[in-house]
Amino acid sequence: MKVRSVPASGARRGSAGLLLLALGVATASGQTGYAGRPLAEALRDLQARGLNVIFSSDLVQDEMIVEVEPGGGSLQQIVDRLLGPHGLKAEIGPRGTVLVVRRDARPIRVTMLLPLPEQPIFDEVEIEAEINAEEPIERVDFFVDGRPVGTARRAPWSAVVDVGPANADREFRALVIGKWGGRGTAAVVTESVSIEDRVEVALKQLYVTVSRDDRQLLDLGRESFAVYDDGVRQNLVTFERGDVPIAAVVLLDGSESMRGRALDAAVEGVRAFVERMNALDQAMVVLFADQALAATSFADDRDGILGQVLPSAAGGGTALNDHLYAALRLLDSRQGRRVVVLLSDGADVLSALPMSDVLWKVQRSDALIYWIRLERRGGSSFSSAWRGFEANDAEQQALERAVRESGGRIESLPAGGEIGEAFEGIMRELRAQYVLGYYPKGRRRDGQWRAVRVRVEVPSAKVRFRAGYVDQ
Amino acid sequence: MVAALLVVMLAPPATAKRARGFDRDHLREGYRLALARWVSGEQDLAVADLVELEAAAVAAAEKDVYEALRRVELSVARGLMSRGVEILAPLAVFHESVYLAHLERRAVPLALHSRLLVVELVETYARQGPGVIARSFASDALASLGGHLQEARIEGPAADLYSRAVELDAKNSTALLALAVLRERHGDSDRAVPHLRRLLEVEPGHREGALRLAINSLRLGGGAEGEGMLRSLAEGGPADWIRSLAYQELAKVIAAREEWGTAQQLLTGAVARIPEDPTLAIQLAYVSERSGVDYPEAALVAALERAAAQPALSPRFRYIRIPYERLDDLRRDLRARSEPYVAELGAALGIDPGRVETGP
Numbered sequence: 001m002k003v004r005s006v007p008a009s010g011a012r013r014g015s016a017g018l019l020l021l022a023l024g025v026a027t028a029s030g031q032t033g034y035a036g037r038p039l040a041e042a043l044r045d046l047q048a049r050g051l052n053v054i055f056s057s058d059l060v061q062d063e064m065i066v067e068v069e070p071g072g073g074s075l076q077q078i079v080d081r082l083l084g085p086h087g088l089k090a091e092i093g094p095r096g097t098v099l100v101v102r103r104d105a106r107p108i109r110v111t112m113l114l115p116l117p118e119q120p121i122f123d124e125v126e127i128e129a130e131i132n133a134e135e136p137i138e139r140v141d142f143f144v145d146g147r148p149v150g151t152a153r154r155a156p157w158s159a160v161v162d163v164g165p166a167n168a169d170r171e172f173r174a175l176v177i178g179k180w181g182g183r184g185t186a187a188v189v190t191e192s193v194s195i196e197d198r199v200e201v202a203l204k205q206l207y208v209t210v211s212r213d214d215r216q217l218l219d220l221g222r223e224s225f226a227v228y229d230d231g232v233r234q235n236l237v238t239f240e241r242g243d244v245p246i247a248a249v250v251l252l253d254g255s256e257s258m259r260g261r262a263l264d265a266a267v268e269g270v271r272a273f274v275e276r277m278n279a280l281d282q283a284m285v286v287l288f289a290d291q292a293l294a295a296t297s298f299a300d301d302r303d304g305i306l307g308q309v310l311p312s313a314a315g316g317g318t319a320l321n322d323h324l325y326a327a328l329r330l331l332d333s334r335q336g337r338r339v340v341v342l343l344s345d346g347a348d349v350l351s352a353l354p355m356s357d358v359l360w361k362v363q364r365s366d367a368l369i370y371w372i373r374l375e376r377r378g379g380s381s382f383s384s385a386w387r388g389f390e391a392n393d394a395e396q397q398a399l400e401r402a403v404r405e406s407g408g409r410i411e412s413l414p415a416g417g418e419i420g421e422a423f424e425g426i427m428r429e430l431r432a433q434y435v436l437g438y439y440p441k442g443r444r445r446d447g448q449w450r451a452v453r454v455r456v457e458v459p460s461a462k463v464r465f466r467a468g469y470v471d472q
Numbered sequence: 473m474v475a476a477l478l479v480v481m482l483a484p485p486a487t488a489k490r491a492r493g494f495d496r497d498h499l500r501e502g503y504r505l506a507l508a509r510w511v512s513g514e515q516d517l518a519v520a521d522l523v524e525l526e527a528a529a530v531a532a533a534e535k536d537v538y539e540a541l542r543r544v545e546l547s548v549a550r551g552l553m554s555r556g557v558e559i560l561a562p563l564a565v566f567h568e569s570v571y572l573a574h575l576e577r578r579a580v581p582l583a584l585h586s587r588l589l590v591v592e593l594v595e596t597y598a599r600q601g602p603g604v605i606a607r608s609f610a611s612d613a614l615a616s617l618g619g620h621l622q623e624a625r626i627e628g629p630a631a632d633l634y635s636r637a638v639e640l641d642a643k644n645s646t647a648l649l650a651l652a653v654l655r656e657r658h659g660d661s662d663r664a665v666p667h668l669r670r671l672l673e674v675e676p677g678h679r680e681g682a683l684r685l686a687i688n689s690l691r692l693g694g695g696a697e698g699e700g701m702l703r704s705l706a707e708g709g710p711a712d713w714i715r716s717l718a719y720q721e722l723a724k725v726i727a728a729r730e731e732w733g734t735a736q737q738l739l740t741g742a743v744a745r746i747p748e749d750p751t752l753a754i755q756l757a758y759v760s761e762r763s764g765v766d767y768p769e770a771a772l773v774a775a776l777e778r779a780a781a782q783p784a785l786s787p788r789f790r791y792i793r794i795p796y797e798r799l800d801d802l803r804r805d806l807r808a809r810s811e812p813y814v815a816e817l818g819a820a821l822g823i824d825p826g827r828v829e830t831g832p
Contacts, residue, residue: 289789291751292776292779316789332769360762387659
């Protein structure tokens with residue numbers, strides 16, 4: 001180890017005032033300052049100006065760069081500003097010497113964000129730590145059951161590790177190493193899933209459609225998305241695109257207004273939808289009027305669904321609300337991405353359930369609702385023995401709201417519009433959706449609404465997603 | 473005023489000018505022949521004959537043809553009335569059939585002509601016929617016509633006909649019911665309720681009337697009365713659409729108070745009694761979810777599949793419909809009540825009584 005000490009005449013004065021004077025003279029004499037220069041060079045410059053600086057090359061390494069001009073202040077402050085970002089500090093020694101020493105390493109506080117203690121752990125898992133430190137972070141090493149599994153060198157302090165399929169207790173640990181020598185660690189222990197237990201998997205999945213200029217954007221990465229739940233930025237645990245299996249209920253309005261070619265076209269549209277299903281997708285088709293006219297069972301093979309031929313007869317009134325609720329209820333127990341595709345003019349005149357009841361359900365379901373809205377003959381307002389004009393208008397608006405809040409959309413079709421293309425478009429959209437999973441922070445299970453917001457770092461992009469959910 | 477006008481119309485049309493191309497004698501003869509076919513039992517052919525005759529007459533003339541047509545036909549009727557005013561009963565039934573035939577051919581002006589003719593005939597019968605019997609017949613005939621208009625969504629004139637039917641016979645329960653249904657359709661509970669109350673005075677056991685009164689009373693803020701009536705209908709009677717609806721609406725009233733457990737219990741009983749109503753099952757699934765009680769998905773699927781396997785009109789659809797069944801009964805009754813006078817009509821036309829068909 002070399003010790004560099006260059007006594008100079010100015011050092012004898014040994015005061016902050018003289019140092020300021022020296023620096024001031026340097027600046028006035030046309031020096032460009034220290035920012036961007038190696039720290040050792042800056043210290044040598046101070047030495048040349050008469051400051052008796054003593055430092056070790058072990059501490060002041062050649063790659064240390066002065067990032068910010070130290071500015072004015074006391075000697076201690078100026079030198080600390082030069083040394084501080086590198087975990088060093090100045091101490092005034094005997095006879096005015098300035099000693100460069102290592103700063104005391106302060107403990108770094110670490111919190112494990114992911115995985116959550118109650119989270120079932122299988123296969124790929126994201127580990128994430130939150131760090132509170134006064135010093136810059138050198139790196140974070142991650143361990144599972146004491147075995148190193150990854151390192152992060154910049155925020156977010158996270159890593160993804162495949163723990164395999166075994167059902168076991170595991171310890172996830174983060175070890176934080178500061179640039180000034182500080183250390184911190186934290187761990188979380190997850191428990192194996194007891195098969196006798198009813199496990200509530202709190203993973204929240206968001207289905208996000210991103211488009212620009214009416215074209216869906218398909219090549220975005222996880223880092224492009226920021227999810228806020230109840231105003232709090234969330235950590236994404238899973239990130240997938242539209243290959244998540246679909247569980248769909250297709251609701252076909254078979255009321256009097258659909259009689260004839262409209263219903264034939266609708267059935268063809270359903271066929272187009274079903275034929276584009278993937279191997280793990282499931283669907284059920286319900287033809288309804290004032291009550292169900294035909295209903296297939298849930299099936300995961302196209303032939304199984306298409307084989308259950310739908311009758312081509314239409315008639316009766318429309319009980320849309322009742323059947324939309326039933327569809328959402330039937331999806332509750334289904335795995336995968338839950339979807340309702342509704343084909344109707346939306347003129348409910350006969351349901352026992354008001355749309356407000358269906359909206360209650362929508363806010364507690366994660367199903368997307370797509371509404372292929374057929375233009376209604378005779379204008380938008382109507383009355384019936386069950387509801388007057390205003391009440392029916394309100395029902396229509398509530399249905400539109402339910403669709404929007406679900407994260408789905410309304411596709412309006414004029415009379416004679418291409419129903420088949422509408423169904424195909426919905427399937428294409430589902431295939432191109434991003435599926436973002438997170439464990440909501442700070443869940444209260446208080447039955448209150450939690451608004452969800454998704455931001456995408458793409459200029460002019462339109463983003464569609466579920467508006468929120470009821471925390472229960 | 474109407475009577476005076478009718479007397480003028482039934483009088484020989486001395487001043488009526490003959491329309492261009494309009495052969496009054498040919499029409500008069502053709503009309504009599506059509507009536508003769510009617511009384512002989514060839515009713516479909518008789519209707520077709522008159523439809524063609526009237527259509528040809530209209531096609532042959534340009535101006536005032538409907539008025540001329542009306543005068544000719546009423547003059548024939550007036551002549552036939554010499555055998556007794558009762559012949560107007562089968563005559564009205566005949567013209568109602570002609571009205572429907574014109575409608576089917578989309579000959580709207582001719583249909584209107586037929587409808588107005590029926591009204592004139594039965595109003596004359598009500599005035600000149602045998603007291604209550606004639607007024608009751610005329611009332612039913614007007615209610616029947618009102619039903620046709622309501623079906624065609626010509627609701628203002630339909631309401632006028634029903635109202636006139638009730639004026640002629642205050643106990644005409646079909647007209648009272650139809651009038652209430654028509655008012656309800658426009659959300660006019662205020663005007664529906666008096667008809668329904670009157671209906672229940674006339675027929676205290678009228679369950680549909682009670683159901684409608686309960687629902688409309690609830691809309692007007694009569695919660696206790698409406699709820700009580702619904703409960704009474706739900707607790708007894710056959711497991712039909714009326715009882716289904718009583719359960720549905722009672723459950724809605726209870727659910728509106730957020731008494732989810734009570735609603736859940738009510739609907740559990742309802743589904744057990746009326747398993748074929750899928751709406752009850754859907755309501756039960758909903759209130760169960762609200763009350764935190766598990767409702768099996770399989771039960772919901774079964775309800776949908778059961779409905780699909782046996783498609784029938786849902787109770788809620790039955791409720792908004794025109795009371796077709798009641799009107800059909802009324803029309804059968806009208807025809808039966810006119811039958812005894814078909815022979816009289818035949819005699820007036822000079823047909824051998826042996827050739828007259830007097831019943832089905």
